[in-house]
Amino acid sequence: MAFMRKQAVIEAIDLNTITPEDAEKRIIAGVKKYASNETNYASADANTPYLGHIVGMGIESSNLADITMSIERQFLTKMTAKVPVSANSNEFKFAPGELGKLRILDGQDALAATPGLSVKMLMDLGHMPRHETYLESVMSFAYVMACGDGWKMADALKKMAAKTEKFAGTERTDAVANLRTLAAQAKEYDATLADAAKLAASKAKSYANDKAGYDALNVELSLTLDKIKGLSAGGDAAALAKIRGEEAEIRTRLKMSSAKLRVSQEISDAAGKRRAIEDKKVSSVRAALQEAVSLAEKIS
Amino acid sequence: MALTPEDLKALRLQKRISCALSLPVSLMVALLARFYFRYRLDADIEQVRARVWEKLDRHEGPVIWAANHLTLIDSFLVYWAIFPLRRLHQAHRIPWSTPEYTNYYKLGGPLRSALIRLLLYLCRCIPFLRGGEDAASEAWRQKAFDKCAWALREGGAVFVYPEAGRSRSGWLEPRRPKDFLGRLALEVPSSKFLCVYLRSDGQIATTSCPPTGDRIRVIADVIDGARPGETNPRDVSQRLFDRLALMQLEWWKTSDMARNCGGNDVIDLASPLLRENFSEDLTQADEDWLARHLTHRELEYLSEQGPDNLFRVFWRFFCAKEACHKALGRAIIVVANGAFREIEVDLFKRKAIHLPTGLQLDIRFTDDDPDALHCLAVLRGGFIGDDETEADILWKVARVPPGVAPGAFVRELALDFIASSNDEIGSSARLALTEAGGLPAVIWRSIPQDWSVSLSHSGRYAACSFMIA
Numbered sequence: 001m002a003f004m005r006k007q008a009v010i011e012a013i014d015l016n017t018i019t020p021e022d023a024e025k026r027i028i029a030g031v032k033k034y035a036s037n038e039t040n041y042a043s044a045d046a047n048t049p050y051l052g053h054i055v056g057m058g059i060e061s062s063n064l065a066d067i068t069m070s071i072e073r074q075f076l077t078k079m080t081a082k083v084p085v086s087a088n089s090n091e092f093k094f095a096p097g098e099l100g101k102l103r104i105l106d107g108q109d110a111l112a113a114t115p116g117l118s119v120k121m122l123m124d125l126g127h128m129p130r131h132e133t134y135l136e137s138v139m140s141f142a143y144v145m146a147c148g149d150g151w152k153m154a155d156a157l158k159k160m161a162a163k164t165e166k167f168a169g170t171e172r173t174d175a176v177a178n179l180r181t182l183a184a185q186a187k188e189y190d191a192t193l194a195d196a197a198k199l200a201a202s203k204a205k206s207y208a209n210d211k212a213g214y215d216a217l218n219v220e221l222s223l224t225l226d227k228i229k230g231l232s233a234g235g236d237a238a239a240l241a242k243i244r245g246e247e248a249e250i251r252t253r254l255k256m257s258s259a260k261l262r263v264s265q266e267i268s269d270a271a272g273k274r275r276a277i278e279d280k281k282v283s284s285v286r287a288a289l290q291e292a293v294s295l296a297e298k299i300s
Numbered sequence: 301m302a303l304t305p306e307d308l309k310a311l312r313l314q315k316r317i318s319c320a321l322s323l324p325v326s327l328m329v330a331l332l333a334r335f336y337f338r339y340r341l342d343a344d345i346e347q348v349r350a351r352v353w354e355k356l357d358r359h360e361g362p363v364i365w366a367a368n369h370l371t372l373i374d375s376f377l378v379y380w381a382i383f384p385l386r387r388l389h390q391a392h393r394i395p396w397s398t399p400e401y402t403n404y405y406k407l408g409g410p411l412r413s414a415l416i417r418l419l420l421y422l423c424r425c426i427p428f429l430r431g432g433e434d435a436a437s438e439a440w441r442q443k444a445f446d447k448c449a450w451a452l453r454e455g456g457a458v459f460v461y462p463e464a465g466r467s468r469s470g471w472l473e474p475r476r477p478k479d480f481l482g483r484l485a486l487e488v489p490s491s492k493f494l495c496v497y498l499r500s501d502g503q504i505a506t507t508s509c510p511p512t513g514d515r516i517r518v519i520a521d522v523i524d525g526a527r528p529g530e531t532n533p534r535d536v537s538q539r540l541f542d543r544l545a546l547m548q549l550e551w552w553k554t555s556d557m558a559r560n561c562g563g564n565d566v567i568d569l570a571s572p573l574l575r576e577n578f579s580e581d582l583t584q585a586d587e588d589w590l591a592r593h594l595t596h597r598e599l600e601y602l603s604e605q606g607p608d609n610l611f612r613v614f615w616r617f618f619c620a621k622e623a624c625h626k627a628l629g630r631a632i633i634v635v636a637n638g639a640f641r642e643i644e645v646d647l648f649k650r651k652a653i654h655l656p657t658g659l660q661l662d663i664r665f666t667d668d669d670p671d672a673l674h675c676l677a678v679l680r681g682g683f684i685g686d687d688e689t690e691a692d693i694l695w696k697v698a699r700v701p702p703g704v705a706p707g708a709f710v711r712e713l714a715l716d717f718i719a720s721s722n723d724e725i726g727s728s729a730r731l732a733l734t735e736a737g738g739l740p741a742v743i744w745r746s747i748p749q750d751w752s753v754s755l756s757h758s759g760r761y762a763a764c765s766f767m768i769a
Contacts, residue, residue, distance in 0.1 A: 034573060051637065053707050060758065062618060063573055064638040065592040106592070110636040145738070152735035159708070160732050171729035177746040178732035185736040185748075209504060209632050213657045216507035223372070223407070223508055230406030230413050239402070256642055257656035263636055 020134035030070035046116025142270035150285035157292035183296040200272030207268040319391040355522035362452035365459035367496035395457035401427040452488040468660035471680035474545035482533030485525035497547035560681030560752035560767040563626025568759025583607035623677035682769030695765035706757035714764035
């Protein structure tokens with residue numbers, strides 16, 4: 001079957017023979033065809049988000065799986081031996097084996113929002129050696145998201161300020177009132193970014209929701225197991241089969257919920273920790289927010 | 301099917317025993333709710349009770365308790381919230397409950413199961429069997445109905461969930477009424493409805509019980525059962541659902557959570573990047589790539605549609621998942637980028653499920669065009685619409701003019717569209733778009749509006765939607 005993407009011939013390279021910087025370059029080169037923001041793509045580095053148009057490469061979500069598959073096509077790894085996650089489990093993970101094709105399993109790429117985070121993912125999964133100096137230059141997923149929100153707010157405020165200047169009369173009065181609200185939101189977010197603990201608290205809400213959902217699902221599972229226990233004595237095979245089906249479904253959901261919880265926990269934890277790279281990026285977003293606020297205040 | 305003398309004897313005995321033990325049972329319910337689950341009733345609960353009981357005291361006849369349904373312990377919570385201990389001398393007013401047999405009557409080993417059955421007996425329960433279309437299940441349901449009618453004719457109260465099960469979206473949808481309570485009210489015309497909307501502050505999805513330690517807020521009212529001249533169960537049920545829906549809106553007015561949760565997504569099918577994992581004639585696709593997006597069920601459905609529909613059906617799945625992703629985001633349920641398989645779409649039933657939470661969303665494709673797909677998704681806040689009923693979500697799909705940035709275009713499109721949809725706004729100059737919290741929202745009269753604005757663009761197309769409920 002001739003797929004269009006197979007027109008490009010890619011020579012895969014062993015991840016253990018290259019530096020993280022080389023891996024990053026190859027990853028960036030591999031997503032070129034999906035990037036719709038050429039300017040941002042041209043200056044892309046470890047911390048340029050794949051998605052988004054303001055500071056991101058402008059890749060659309062419909063090509064997210066293509067990013068992961070592009071990474072898989074470009075690299076070889078020794079983590080190729082399939083081993084069960086636990087005894088009696090259908091799921092598997094990779095352990096050291098023969099050099100072969102890189103495979104990224106479902107959910108493993110959940111935090112790989114930038115080329116640097118993709119390289120970090122490869123290190124975390126054991127496909128390449130950990131390189132702490134390189135990782136120092138990679139912004140955490142939590143801050144990629146937090147900064148992304150800041151850039152969007154600053155952009156929206158600047159655009160609204162420019163638009164408001166063109167209005168007159170009651171339209172201007174209304175627009176100025178809205179502009180003040182936007183400016184107040186931007187100020188509040190600037191204050192949140194300034195305080196790592198405050199940012200962590202804001203991310204903790206999402207984690208709390210996921211945790212509540214995970215706990216509720218565990219209760220649901222235990223109730224289903226109770227139902228199975230109750231039905232087992234009765235000999236109603238059809239009802240028992242139905243409940244066993246429910247149990248399997250809840251276990252699948254629980255697995256997904258657990259993966260989701262790990263991601264939100266990581267975001268919540270990372271939001272409270274700020275290294276030099278995060279400080280630098282936060283400073284530039286805050287400067288953009290403050291500039292937009294001052295522009296809005298001049299108009300209003 | 302009339303109740304046999306044995307049935308009546310058993311019901312009378314259950315009533316006598318439950319009356320005699322109503323104090324310890326009610327105390328146990330209150331203590332468990334307060335100290336085991338650490339729930340708190342809202343500060344205004346005494347006012348709610350006073351209003352309700354003032355109306356109930358004026359009505360000496362039977363009462364049908366009707367409440368929204370989200371957790372497995374709702375009956376206990378509603379009873380705890382509405383029925384104060386000081387009213388226990390009027391034990392005939394304690395409602396008969398109607399729990400689902402398969403959920404409660406065979407739980408755990410023989411001892412545990414027996415204890416639960418005893419508790420349910422003392423809580424005056426009439427087991428219901430909601431599933432099953434066979435004659436035995438039908439007969440069970442009819443008998444349960446007759447028992448409820450008997451309890452009402454005796455001047456008592458019956459507690460039935462009008463939705464006939466826990467709401468999978470976390471939202472009571474008044475446009476999908478069930479007839480059971482209408483039938484019951486017509487069967488015993490002297491009945492009144494006691495409508496209750498109860499929900500804990502952090503109750504997002506359907507779960508076994510509300511989050512531990514949560515505050516529980518209650519809205520309640522007493523309304524007419526069957527009115528003179530009403531003969532159609534649907535009309536009676538519709539009136540009940542409409543009242544519950546209004547109470548639901550009242551509850552959400554003071555909630556920290558966003559009420560309206562909708563989203564939309566557009567896909568330009570002519571975009572070359574959408575085709576690269578398909579063969580040139582679009583009848584085959586890279587299976588690994590498909591499996592990264594679709595669940596097993598979705599893949600089965602896709603293969604059933606045949607090779608000629610492969611490309612379009614795959615993108616229908618994708619479009620629906622993206623719309624759901626945005627709707628879920630409003631409920632602070634973040635679907636990680638690329639976690640496409642967390643959302644399972646049923647294109648035939650026009651439903652989607654967020655698998656980790658079990659939340660169910662309605663989906664709807666609009667503007668079907670050979671070149672583009674556009675999908676709406678609604679989790680809560682309003683009706684998605686169908687061939688007969690208008691939607692509470694409005695949408696617009698437009699072509700992005702050449703040379704214009706799609707991101708900027710879709711934002712202007714949304715503001716113009718919202719302004720044109722509301723006479724009071726008139727001009728988009730009176731609106732602003734904020735991105736606070738990472739999600740777009742419209743500011744009008746300097747206040748961010750809970751309209752669940754959703755923006756999307758793909759290739760030559762841009763689309764927006766917002767909710768008007």
